[in-house]
Every structure is written in structure tokens, then in C-alpha cells.
Amino acid sequence: MNVGKALLLVLSRWNLTQYRLSQLSGVNRAVIGKVVSGKQPSLMWDDIEKLADGLAKVDPLATAAFYEALKQPEQFFHTAGIPSQPEIMEREKSENIEAVITTLLKLGIVTPDRLEECTQSIPKNRNGSPSMSLAEWISVNMQWERLGTDEEPET
Numbered sequence: 001m002n003v004g005k006a007l008l009l010v011l012s013r014w015n016l017t018q019y020r021l022s023q024l025s026g027v028n029r030a031v032i033g034k035v036v037s038g039k040q041p042s043l044m045w046d047d048i049e050k051l052a053d054g055l056a057k058v059d060p061l062a063t064a065a066f067y068e069a070l071k072q073p074e075q076f077f078h079t080a081g082i083p084s085q086p087e088i089m090e091r092e093k094s095e096n097i098e099a100v101i102t103t104l105l106k107l108g109i110v111t112p113d114r115l116e117e118c119t120q121s122i123p124k125n126r127n128g129s130p131s132m133s134l135a136e137w138i139s140v141n142m143q144w145e146r147l148g149t150d151e152e153p154e155t
Contacts, residue, residue, distance in 0.1 A: 003043050004035045006069035010055060011036070014062050017136045019094070025054025092142045094135040101135060 011021065018036060022029035027043075027050050034040035043051075048070070055062040090096065104110045115134060122130040122137045132140070 002072075003048065003070065004038050004041070006066055006072075007032065007036050007051070009069050010062055010066045013065065014055070014058055015140060016058065017094070017132055017140060019136055020132055021051065021054055023054075024057045025050045027051055027054070089143075092139050094133065094139045097135040097138050097142075098133075101138075 007021075010016070011018065018032045019029050021027070022032055027047050031040065031043070031047070032051075035043060052063045052066055055066055101110070101115065105112065105115075118137075119130060119134050122132060122134065125131050130137075
């Protein structure tokens with residue numbers, strides 16, 4: 001059972017961030033990151049069920065895809081186009097983007113008002129709050145740009 005690659009497959013297909021899945025499932029984002037990166041090879045079954053429950057809040061098909069991917073042998077992931085290394089590039093990681101935003105603010109290249117305007121374009125949760133941070137939203141958009149899709153990222 002390859003939990004990390006199954007998660008990566010579902011996260012990329014439903015365009016979810018690790019942070020968003022953490023919010024939906026209650027599983028710590030750092031744990032999800034370690035599993036996806038391969039630093040932690042497996043999870044307790046309770047955490048797998050929490051992840052599946054979180055995915056169900058996005059789309060019941062995401063849960064089914066996750067459970068199905070867990071059953072697949074290693075060669076399936078190669079065929080599905082899931083690389084052995086994490087799909088997200090270093091420059092696309094939200095923590096690196098956050099550092100760039102901070103530097104741009106210090107240099108006066110962007111203003112807090114402009115960042116607030118950008119934050120308004122982030123998809124909202126049902127309660128009206130942003131579904132992710134600005135850095136995560138930029139990360140998602142950078143990934144979509146690199147993948148060359150014309151579709152609007154969904155969250």
C-alpha cells in the first residue's frame with residue numbers, strides 16, 4: 001500500500017493542497033507532507049479513514065479514487081504519471097512563496113493593499129473565509145501554469 005502516491009494522485013486530480021486536506025480531515029499537515037514526500041511510508045488506518053472522510057467533503061469520487069489507488073501496485077503509479085519524487089517543485093512550495101511575498105513587501109515592490117486585493121480572488125469556504133492562504137493559492141496557480149492547463153484551478 002503506497003499511501004503517499006495515492007494521496008499525491010488524488011491531491012493533484014482534485015487540485016487540493018496538503019493544507020486544505022489537513023483542514024478537511026483533521027490529519028496534521030506536516031504528517032500529510034511527510035507521507036506525500038515519502039519520508040513517512042505509511043499511516044495508521046484511523047488517519048487513512050480521516051483522510052478519506054476529508055476527501056468525501058470535496059467529492060465522494062475522490063474518496064473512492066483514494067481507496068482504489070491504495071490497492072494499486074507500484075507500476076500503476078508509473079502508468080498514471082505519478083513521478084517517484086514529489087510533483088510540486090521547490091519554487092512552488094507555499095513556504096517559499098511566503099518568503100518571496102515577505103521580501104517583496106520589504107522592498108516595496110508590492111503593497112499590503114495589493115496583497116489584500118489578490119486574496120479576494122481565492123475561492124471561499126462556505127463560511128466565506130478563504131479556502132487557503134495567498135501563498136498556497138499562488139502555489140496552485142504556478143503548478144497549473146507549469147502543467148500547461150487552460151482550466152481554472154479548482155479548490
